[in-house]
Amino acid sequence: MLLYLVRRVLYAIPIALAVGLVCFMLVQIAPGDPINAIVPADAPQEVVEQVRRDYGLDKPLPVQFGLWLMKVVQGDLGRSLATGRPVTADLVSAVGNTLTLALVAAGIGFVMGSLLGTVAAVFRGSLLDKAAIGLAAAGVSVPHYWLGMVLVVLFSVTLNWLPAMGAGPGGSGAWAWDWEHAKFLVLPAVTLSVIPMGIVTRTVRGVVAELLNQDFVTTLRGKGLRRGGIALHVLKNAAPSVLAVMGLQLGYLMGGSILVETVFSWPGTGFLLNSAIFQRDLPVLQGTILVLAIFFVALNLVVDLVQTALDPRIRRA
């Protein structure tokens, strides 16, 4: 098992490198010269060349990549073209905010989805099942920026219970775990949780329903196990496939939803990406995409490891 773990971590390294290369190339391929974003359009040619040299943009691409990679490994993602602040610092606070939002939304979505899915599978064909499927379908299909706005209209504008935007009182970006801050989290988290809830509901329902039809469940009943005992077996069998879906969903949530974060002015990665794109702020764009992609790789690694720990049949590979 330990050997497997080490091997999987080693496998992740070339993937991370490839991700870095793609991030780097993305900017090179994108139309438009970043120099244009820095210097005024009427700047003389020497100034343009000077800036090009200062930013290292005159060197051959492989050298640029190598230099960039060296800095990235040391945690230096460069400076924002728009603000001049170090990208890493902005990114750390944005990732922190998105992580808070993503984890809470995932928590809501996964718990609700698991419950709804299990109930639907156990009472398959009943009214409860149909209600759960309906809810899941609605969750996946409703555009969540629209849902966000509806929630704002209802809970902020009409009822005045919850704040409509921001991540803390007085527009502060610093997060703290108290009700004053948590109030700001409720609406975006609920909005974001709806899609993972729908997907997890459908997955859990499918997996559990299929498991309940398996021969071994009859064996368990034949052994005299009660509902609780059987549930334990079904749970352990269902966990690997359900976790895989959850991992993927958590990955999407970590990416931060540009739309939801924009609707709620939530200072996370989605928000950051959005402004970086409009300002052609390449270092911010590169850094954000890189960090998110690494997150995804790491998350997949964790899901793989947990799956392997739970299902003895995978270990052979």
Place this chain on the structure above:
Amino acid sequence: MTEPLVRVRDLEVRFVTRDATVHAVNGVSFDLAERESLCILGESGSGKSVTLRALMGLNPPRRTKLSGAVRVGGHNIIAASERRMADIRGSTVSMIFQEPMTALDPVFTIGRQIAETVMRHEGLSRAAADARALELLELVQIPSAKRRLAAYPHELSGGLRQRAMIAIALSCRPKLLLADEPTTALDATVQIQILLLLRRLQQEMGMGVIFVTHDLGVAGEIADRVAVMYAGKFIEEGPVRGLMRGPLHPYAQGLLGATVHSGMRGERLTTIPGAPPNLERVPKGCAFAPRCAFVEEACLPEVPAFRGPVPGHAARCVRVPQAA
């Protein structure tokens, strides 16, 4: 007179769905004494597995309609609540299934799957249950049993898996063992080993055994008595030797004629023409009449009663002579 281990009277099992009602078992009655072994023979769909499952209330609860009387070890199975059934299952009566690959939970070790049954019924500690699991694996002759306790089902061969299945079934020393085609999914050589093992365990532990199979060889190897099932009814019942040598019912004759055995090289294999009836409607007379070469007027108005030339061997056929 003391009550037999199993007493079944007029058992009917119907599966009700929105589209149709399937009459899977249509009036089965039999007794099984302690230490006795009965083999139920029949084609797929004849209702033999359903009968077996009805003995421990394992048919899908929501769709199944049961009627008649079923008593096992003094418990009224038809009336028992699901809670009560859970106490009876695994302790008084347990079952071995056909497919050892799918009948074991793939993500739990063999040892755990045996131990949890013991812990459930006998309230043993984890350590004591593990010790019992080891004894049981040795009882069913699994080589290097200690190592196999920690094995997962996919790490064992089919034969070993079926042995593990038997160990689970026997873990709480049941009085009645039900076996649903326990050797069908195995290689021929492994089949014999499993059958010999089952026969030895039955004698050592003094269990009653009910076997379901479509394999006549299995029936001959294990059973004291054989019942032949067709369209949800027993159509012939008798001691194994008498029934195998001189089947009375034309269907039983056909079934025996359709098997390959030694000394028939060059002879033609016979088959039974036609197919078993659709059980969405119960046939009125003898269910085999449409396929029977000897059908006559008397077969059609009602199901023939059991008639037998010798005590203990009888068939539902109008052509069988009735002993005085």
